Amino acid sequence: MAFRWKNDLTEKDITPKQLWLNRRQIIAAAGASFVGMPALAQSLEPNTLSDIRSYNNYYEFGTGKEDPAQNAHKLDASNWTIKVDGLVDNPGDYSLDDLLGGLTVEERIYRFRCVEAWSMVVPWNGVELADVLDRVGVKSSAKYVAFETVVQPDNMIGVQRRVIPFPYVEGLRLDEARHPLALLATGIYGEPMANQNGAPIRLVVPWKYGFKSIKSIVRITLTDKQPPATWNLINAREYGFYSNVNPNVSHPRWSQASERRIGGGLFASRQDTLMFNGYDEVASLYDGMNLAENF
Ligand code: MTE
Numbered sequence: 429m430a431f432r433w434k435n436d437l438t439e440k441d442i443t444p445k446q447l448w449l450n451r452r453q454i455i456a457a458a459g460a461s462f463v464g465m466p467a468l469a470q471s472l473e474p475n476t477l478s479d480i481r482s483y484n485n486y487y488e489f490g491t492g493k494e495d496p497a498q499n500a501h502k503l504d505a506s507n508w509t510i511k512v513d514g515l516v517d518n519p520g521d522y523s524l525d526d527l528l529g530g531l532t533v534e535e536r537i538y539r540f541r542c543v544e545a546w547s548m549v550v551p552w553n554g555v556e557l558a559d560v561l562d563r564v565g566v567k568s569s570a571k572y573v574a575f576e577t578v579v580q581p582d583n584m585i586g587v588q589r590r591v592i593p594f595p596y597v598e599g600l601r602l603d604e605a606r607h608p609l610a611l612l613a614t615g616i617y618g619e620p621m622a623n624q625n626g627a628p629i630r631l632v633v634p635w636k637y638g639f640k641s642i643k644s645i646v647r648i649t650l651t652d653k654q655p656p657a658t659w660n661l662i663n664a665r666e667y668g669f670y671s672n673v674n675p676n677v678s679h680p681r682w683s684q685a686s687e688r689r690i691g692g693g694l695f696a697s698r699q700d701t702l703m704f705n706g707y708d709e710v711a712s713l714y715d716g717m718n719l720a721e722n723f
Pocket residue numbers: 483484485486487488541542543577596624625626637638639640641642643644
């Protein structure tokens with residue numbers, strides 16, 4: 429995948445990696461919370477690129493954790509276009525350059541918590557989703573954003589085997605989508621997004637379970653109705669629309685109170701899962717909502 433930013437020079441290019449990471453961790457930890465900062469800073473030690481690229485969920489390429497790394501080379505991520513439609517001022521088929529060109533590509537080191545109770549820390553490169561929404565012009569009647577993943581049946585063994593219904597779809601409430609933490613990511617560690625991580629562009633919503641972070645997006649629709657979400661369609665009792673990380677609300681089949689950090693080794697102890705995955709600044713989005721009912 430040859431897509432590169434013109435303005436992709438980052439702090440990382442000019443700062444020794446260790447220094448850069450430490451500074452970034454401190455900034456990110458401070459942003460997340462002032463309480464327990466040393467512990468948080470430690471928990472923001474990013475996973476290696478090899479961890480991030482070899483332990484994946486991308487059912488289009490198979491259901492095993494190693495399947496995407498093995499099969500996703502078949503994804504054709506060239507000449508990518510994203511259809512933007514629904515309640516927008518500027519609908520159309522956008523190239524990545526049209527959609528993202530000139531926007532600020534940032535590095536964000538985020539905790540990433542899968543609903544299956546494993547987690548990683550990933551240094552994403554991406555743009556704020558809010559900036560992209562501004563570019564396409566959201567009509568005042570829009571209340572939600574819907575996303576859809578590409579389907580390339582010839583290239584996707586999981587699609588051929590119909591392991592779940594495709595296309596994979598997801599959605600956010602518009603105020604969630606506009607939160608500055610919500611990213612459209614195009615890279616990791618300054619490298620273009622690997623296919624198995626959702627090349628060329630995927631969503632990252634760090635305060636929600638990982639399945640909300642839909643990969644390889646080809647369609648963004650603004651709508652006034654709550655959009656369908658794949659895991660909620662498959663099993664609404666187990667997977668809600670909101671899917672905010674919440675240690676107090678168990679999955680019907682397992683506890684969500686703790687998590688296993690990938691890369692920690694066989695004997696690493698589990699760590700406590702944090703409300704909103706530690707991103708307390710999103711709490712006001714859910715003021716007055718019962719988060720046990722709206723899980
Ligand atoms: N997006 C698509 N299109 N298909 C998927 O199977 N899996 C989700 C999410 N996005 C998935 C997807 C799940 S369950 C998780 S935990 C994350 O992607 C995993 O992202 P990663 O493999 O980059 O860690």
